[in-house]
Every structure is written in structure tokens, then in C-alpha cells.
Amino acid sequence: MTSAVNFKDKLALFAxxxxxxxxxxxxxxxxxxxxxxxxxxxxxxxxxDETFIVLEGEMTIHLRDGEVKLGPGEMYVVPKGVEHKPxxxxxxxxxxxxPVGVVxxxxxxxxxxxxLDVWI
Amino acid sequence: MTSAVNFKDKLALFAxxxxxxxxxxxxxxxxxxxxxxxxxxxxxxxxxDETFIVLEGEMTIHLRDGEVKLGPGEMYVVPKGVEHKPxxxxxxxxxxxxPVGVVxxxxxxxxxxxxLDVWI
Numbered sequence: 001m002t003s004a005v006n007f008k009d010k011l012a013l014f015a016x017x018x019x020x021x022x023x024x025x026x027x028x029x030x031x032x033x034x035x036x037x038x039x040x041x042x043x044x045x046x047x048x049d050e051t052f053i054v055l056e057g058e059m060t061i062h063l064r065d066g067e068v069k070l071g072p073g074e075m076y077v078v079p080k081g082v083e084h085k086p087x088x089x090x091x092x093x094x095x096x097x098x099p100v101g102v103v104x105x106x107x108x109x110x111x112x113x114x115x116l117d118v119w120i
Numbered sequence: 121m122t123s124a125v126n127f128k129d130k131l132a133l134f135a136x137x138x139x140x141x142x143x144x145x146x147x148x149x150x151x152x153x154x155x156x157x158x159x160x161x162x163x164x165x166x167x168x169d170e171t172f173i174v175l176e177g178e179m180t181i182h183l184r185d186g187e188v189k190l191g192p193g194e195m196y197v198v199p200k201g202v203e204h205k206p207x208x209x210x211x212x213x214x215x216x217x218x219p220v221g222v223v224x225x226x227x228x229x230x231x232x233x234x235x236l237d238v239w240i
Contacts, residue, residue, distance in 0.1 A: 007194065026169040031171070073128055097146060
């Protein structure tokens with residue numbers, strides 16, 4: 001990476017939901033942009049925390065014991081092993097920060113599992 | 121952390137420049153908010169990459185062989201060991217992402233060295 005990454009420019013390059021795209025690497029962590037709409041699956045990441053930063057729109061992270069609502073300029077870190085289900089009524093653009101190799105559906109798998117390490 | 125972190129709310133809690141405040145932890149990494157204005161010192165971080173994400177305003181990261189200009193919604197990862205000097209003509213609000221324990225002035229030290237691990 002020899003110049004700045006512009007989030008809006010990168011977000012204009014794809015339309016599909018629930019399919020994170022890598023835009024930067026820091027040590028062994030990836031920064032990914034993703035578009036959410038609708039309901040994801042309950043899952044957890046047994047080996048790592050996972051960071052959500054909302055850039056545009058609104059989303060809810062459902063937890064077994066509550067929920068976290070996020071809007072633009074807000075972030076939340078889902079702790080390792082904690083079950084969660086992202087939801088967005090309308091399209092929401094977010095950044096994920098997590099170790100290289102983390103699968104979006106975690107322990108759950110299934111049809112919403114996105115390809116890993118897709119750079120844009 | 122049991123609820124979302126709102127960047128604007130957190131940024132309203134401090135005024136000083138070049139003094140990063142921790143707002144979240146993911147595994148052994150910290151997310152820090154910082155206000156830049158003026159010229160920082162040349163330094164590098166021998167053991168880690170360092171991520172800059174601009175939230176408001178504009179900044180330049182001077183490198184020995186060039187510069188990277190960043191505005192809102194833009195990020196850059198300074199590679200491990202690469203000398204850099206942040207600069208902002210007007211106040212700029214940014215997020216840093218880096219391992220717990222990284223000192224803001226890196227190998228350079230000096231009077232701009234900020235206290236570590238200050239949470240807001």
C-alpha cells in the first residue's frame with residue numbers, strides 16, 4: 001500500500017452483502033469493508049475478538065443477553081467466543097478489524113460464508 | 121465495554137494534541153483517538169505497523185521518500201520500522217490502531233511522548 005485507502009472509493013467497487021473485502025493489513029490483522037443488509041446468522045469466533053466500525057447507516061449486533069446499536073462513527077468489539085448476530089434493516093457500510101484468516105460466519109458456517117482474503 | 125463507543129462523544133472529552141486516548145481493546149490491540157495539530161517528530165516503531173484512520177480534518181504523514189495525505193474516511197498503515205512524521209495544519213481527529221504498549225514517539229522519545237494506556 002503506497003497511498004491512502006479511501007473508504008468511499010473502495011465501497012463503490014462492490015455491491016454484495018455480507019462479503020467482507022480486505023483493504024489494508026497491519027501486522028497479522030486485516031481491515032475489511034463490508035455491506036450489511038438483513039439478518040446474518042448466529043455465530044462466534046472462538047479464537048479472537050472482532051471489531052465493528054460503522055461508516056454509514058445503522059446496524060444492530062444481537063447478543064444472547066442484549067443488543068448493541070451502532071451508527072456512523074461508532075464501534076463495538078465483540079469479545080472472543082461471544083455469540084452474535086449482525087442485523088441491518090437498511091444497507092449499512094462497516095469496517096471489520098480482525099486477524100488474518102477469520103471466517104465471517106465463525107463456528108456456524110453455512111451459505112453466508114464468504115470467501116477469505118479478497119482484496120479490493 | 122458493554123455498549124457502542126461513539127467517537128464524537130469520546131473526542132469531546134479531551135482537547136490536548138498528540139496524546140492518544142484508548143477507547144477500545146481487541147485482543148492485544150488498542151484503538152485510540154487522537155487530536156493532531158502542528159508538526160510531530162520523526163520516529164518509527166521498530167516492532168509494529170501503525171494504522172492511522174482520519175475521522176475529521178486533514179493530515180499528512182511525511183515519509184523519508186514521500187508523503188501520504190489523509191482526509192475523513194481515509195486510512196494508511198505505516199509499516200514497521202518506517203520513519204514517519206505526522207503533520208496537520210489545522211486540527212485533525214484520527215483513530216490509531218496498534219498493539220497495546222506502543223509509545224507515540226516510537227524510537228525518538230522526547231517531550232511529545234504521551235502517557236501510555238490512558239482510557240477515556
